[in-house]
Amino acid sequence: MKKIILSMLILCTGLWLFTGCGKKETPSEAETPSTMEEASSEETETEVETESGEVPTLVVANWKGYGADEDFGAPRFEELYNCKVEFVYFNSVEELYTMLQTGGIGNIDVALPSTVYTQTFRESGMLEPIDTSKVPCYGDLIEAYLNLPEATGENGEVYALPWTWGTTSLGYNPEAVTEEVTTWDVLYGDAYKGKVAFFDDYVTALMTSAIHTGQNPSDPDHLDLQAVKEDLLALKENVCTYWASYDDYLNPYTSGEVVIGNMWAGTATQLKNSGTPCNYIYPVEGTVGYVDMWCIIKDTDCYDLACKWLDFMCGEEFQYNFATVEGNAHNTVNNKVYEKLTDEQKAAVWALETPSKVYMQPVLTPEQQNDWLEVWNEVKAN
């Protein structure tokens, strides 16, 4: 009898263990699926709904709180096209890449990598070419951001549409920094020793240093990494903290521990809107820029709806709201919208004065990525 009870117990424990291991929770809409398996379980449910006559669902991969999930974003799109938008959030483009590699292709319909990763995605065969005839706003987009080599295929196919652009330039507190700031040199002197914040991103860090040492950061094949390393080590003497997020910057800046450093234009906007004095300038040597682009992911089963999403995201209505939303405005890529903006609205996103030299993040080979990261790690470990 004892043996029977014991065997039953072991059997139950084993079953519990296996069912526990295999069980996938379906995240709620507000939750971020941590793996693609979770995201795919959402999608499976959606497909069942679609077959039973429900509205179609578009799965969008994006950063959380980055425009598309605002009230004037996905909810408005759902209203216009009688569909449902589901978000899959990522915290870095590398995470998006891994997500797509581990089951995202065929489940995610559209995604938002930055320029530098668009080529990697395209070359890895993760993207569908965009039929621009299905994107009526295509002709309204600012030409400088169209046909970027990263987003263009060998036969001229368009693989990504620009959505917004920005810079990681020089920001400072005018109450603490009273001199006129025009160059990156200001970070290197003794005047602000221990009061500098610098972006903890190896690509931006090396690019900024390359600009300061008079090199072209968009040409990674001819970059003198030793000179860049020495420059970054000299800068480290003055650095108070390396920042990686908005909060990392806002806290020391508002408490006065940091008064100057490279920052995202969005950080400067947030600081200014919160009543903290902040100036954001484009140094004469040049500045680092990026373009965020929408792509259609390979094997999507709602290609036309994905094209409509791209048209909506880059179209006049969304772009105007995105460029003028209070406290969190972004640069527009739509000509019609740019013309509509007042000087005050342009100044709010630091676009009244355009930078004379913007260096876009270059496409790095895996070897170059490792070399650049090694330099950055050596600087931080020194």
Place this chain on the structure above:
Amino acid sequence: MKTKTKKNSFKIGSLWAGPSALMLLCLSLIPLAMLLLFSFMDGNITNGVFPGWTIENFQKMFSSNVFSKLMAKSLGIGALVTVICILISYPMAWGMAKAAKPHNRSMLMMLIILPFFTSQLLLIYAMMMILQSGGILMTLLGALGITTDGTSILYTPKAVILVLVYEYLPYMVLCLYTSLESIGDNLVQASRVLGAGTFRTFINVVFPMSIPGLLSGILLVMVPVTGSFAESALVGGPNGMMVGSLINSQYNTVLNMGYGASLSCVFLIILSIIMAVVRMLVNLAERRIGGETE
């Protein structure tokens, strides 16, 4: 007949161990074997294509001084935090186990484990608010004339140590409390009666009997502290990088799974050796102090 019963109980015992052995296999041994295999992988698996084998990951690690510098720094921080935790935890745990009234013990225990109810990141941010310029601590120190206005220890190695001690102290206290509570009061009393002072009683009676708890505490504090990276990244300033950040950057920044795995493997081996040495030294000390001979 007796042999048969023994055999049966052995079989039943093995069956009981089955589920936990399976869990150990799935969650510990297989991942470790995968880590070891991946450490010889040349880069990352892309589009399901295996990149091939290499020993370059290890060559790169030992030829660059980044890993050795960060490993030494992380071990130093790990050891320092562990020592500070031990020094603070002994009197705390003794007070809870022996001095506090039994009905107050549960409340004290609750206070010790209270920080576990919130996320680790929130604890770090809470400490940042206290340590930052204009925060409670720096304002208080400024008012007492110890520091000048606008200064703070945030973004320095001191802040990293402080935050790590704050986070990991409960583990050490709980481990030592369990050991100290089991020491009979009559043993301590006997030591006193035989003429030993407080210090000698601690060294010859209390310390040897608390070794199991101390070893668990060292394991629970030193290992995660050495591998931590969030604390140093957030409050450590420009010199805040630890070996955990280096490993993290290989996975999260450049997707170099092979190099990340090789760094993790060597880190794991070094830490295992150090823990084995610590265990050996503490056991040796126990035998010497306790008067036992090998």
